[in-house]
Amino acid sequence: MKKTIWGRVYFGLVLLILYLPIFYLIYFSFSSGSSMDHFRHFTWEHYQTLFADKRLLAILLETIMLALLSSLAATVLGTFGAIAIQRSKEAYRKILLSFNNILIVSPDVIIGASFLILFTALGFSLGFASVLLSHIAFSVPIVVLMVLPKLKEMDNSLIDAAQDLGANNYQVFSQVLLPALTPGILSGFFMALTYSLDDFAVTFFVTGNGFTTLSVEIYSRARQGIDLEVNALSTIIFFFVLLLVGVYYFLTKRQGKKANKLGGLLR
Amino acid sequence: MKKNRLLFLLPYLLWIGLFVIAPLVLILGYSLTDAHSHLTLQNFAAFFSGGTFLRMMANSFWYALLITFFCLLVSYPAALALTRLKNQQFWLMLIILPTWINLLLKAYAFIGIFSRSGMVNQFLGLFGIGPVGIMFTDFAFIFVATYIEIPFMVMPIYNSLKEIDPALLSASSDLGASFWQTFRYVIWPLSWPGVESGIQAIFIPSLSLFMLTRLIGGNRVITLGTAVEEYFLTTMNWNMGATIGVILIALMLIVMLLTSRKQHKKEIEL
């Protein structure tokens, strides 16, 4: 039993280290002055600056919009891709999967650099559109990998049964296939969202014409030194993420329960 | 049904063509040409002849290796401890949550924590250890990189540990094996796939942490990723940048072949 106690202590320690920098940021967002060493006195000043900084707020909104749009598109493409892979012959399937995995295992700088070359070669001007396309592109494979297992789990006889009962292709797709894939699609979407929100390297390469995402903006601000406005921003992001993760947790829990119920019925 | 299949396949193939194959071909093309688009092997010659590039490559792999190693060292026990907790989904969520905070924000936090009057030095000051320069050291770079990657190592290890049949563990202890014996002969080998995918998930991104080499490493640590970024965005020498990229891709393929022969099969069977 002693081991579990030490295990708990250790686990707690790891969590502490994981959250320490985040709380450090939040703590100093309330300190007056302009450095992260000694807490001076409590102030909302940095939040006031943040809310007056329309540019930064616009970047925040655009970053979220970018993440939502790219994940949505990637989810559609990836789900289609997974279905296509599943329905391919064994030999093709392997080839398709290897191509799928190339972007997953490539370092971000290479993805960014090669996309930059691609957009330049196509004469595509850099900006919101190029960033959006890149985010879609690197999120597709992860969605495929999330949806594929659900496809394999699915009982193929269900589709056959539906077809025997006179369902057309569209009905099979919407009534049988999609509901079975929903958990995979959902986690694929959230993974894509994570990828997009967290991406720095790829965006850094393919952005231009005044469009920036939050990571790129924070990078350029960090290169000017410490600015407690960024701390205030992290506090807001942290609580926003907390909210999102809470929603996701709730959703998956509910989804899980439902799936179990369905499974119980079928059995 | 055939038509139907095409409907699903076409957009996906378009994606593969445009964003996987075309970029690969283009980057290879750039690596094999010079600034005037003449075919040449000069870039590769430059890479392999000067000691600078080779040493930089060795350095980046060394750093990536260290980061991966420390990550594993911290994450494995954490994942193991996690399997013994109640409400595991919740705790796992807590591990994953920091990955949703932008990486740059976390790096930025460390600029404060590691500074001369920052938290670490204040803490050391309690023991009378004078302010130590932590910023811009190898330690700082590896620490921050490890910190950022930990959740990505915990997740796959935890997943593979969860797959171990608890009956195996009780059987092992019933047969009189000590914890270490059980660990050595049952848990570790069975969790190896998770460790392997964790290593893969960390080693490769570790090569491209150029923002950290700037902000935390103060350009004292130059990795392959930094070099690619510099050649593409600062010095505008795309040909050399592409060459480094191609070499990185080649190495990555080798690493993949070496580590994931089994892994691949598994993914397809999933």
Next chain:
Amino acid sequence: MKKILSAALAILLVSLGLYLGAQQLDSSSGGSASSKKDLIIYNWGDYIDPDLITKFEKQTGYHVIYETFDSNEAMYTKIKQGGTAYDLAVPSDYMITKLRRDNLLDKIDTSRLSNFKYIGKEFLHKSFDEKNEYSVPYFWGTLGIVYNDRYVKKGEIKSWNDLWKKKYQGQILLVDSARDIMGMSLVSMGYSMNDTNSAHLKVAKAKLDKIGKNVKAIVADELKMYMVQNEAWIGVTYSGEAVTMMDQDSHIHYVVPAQGSNLWFDNIVIPKTCKNKEAAYKFINFMLEPKNAAQNAEYIGYSTPNTAAQKLLPKSVREDKQFYPPMSTVKNLEVYRDLPSSKVQEYNDLFLEFKMYARN
């Protein structure tokens, strides 16, 4: 199916909402919508006293939109790309050459500027604008060494070569700029900072490699912060940055080595994209007014080329030889020339190699 579709629709709607929100924020912070009364200025970040903008708006009734860039190159790309309507911009010397060559600037008729006479003669007829047809001096400055006298005795550092001394091991911060650092090495060996001789450049890089042990980090603008936090003893950076540091910490000093250094000018230009010339001229003339120029110089900390304004500055500033150096030092200072792109490449590649090598 319905659920998934409605979820997708919801995401699209949220995105649309975010887009509209961002648009709203963008336009209120000074977007692209321009009217007759607008004057769009494209300048470095924090490079003008905001009070002066307010004063100008009150005096003339124009509405000023102030947009910023953080490198000459970024500014160049934006102006070249078009689709922007900047009425004024403030590039540095070599970039003016480049903009002129690419035909991106409009001529400035200095006879329409009643306050142009206040500009010191030594700041006119520079190589990047021999006839003063395209630019009006805004600020100027130098590249030099800052040091903290807690660790380095006052006056101990006089020349670039001092930085190579063994005792400064791991204590120097360099600015992350190929031209400046390669230039530093070149000038320390008596070569020109505009040297294009490949052999000289190689020697300069080899000399740089030897400073590697002394270099703590190669950083951007955060150099200021680290110097003030005593993270390092010595930094190589620009005069205006030095002023900011010295304001925050009286232990920090600035030296421009007598053997030579870079002298740079930021001048106001009128890009071809200008839509409101009337306002542009009025603004330039307003900024040239000695009182305003002095106020701006005090706020920014860089040196003003406006001789009448110099006289209005506090004596301590005006007579500080590091910021208003006597002509004898200025003689040794070089202005960067716009080098052919293959040479720029060479500078950059060598500097990158130095960075790869710097740790050993």
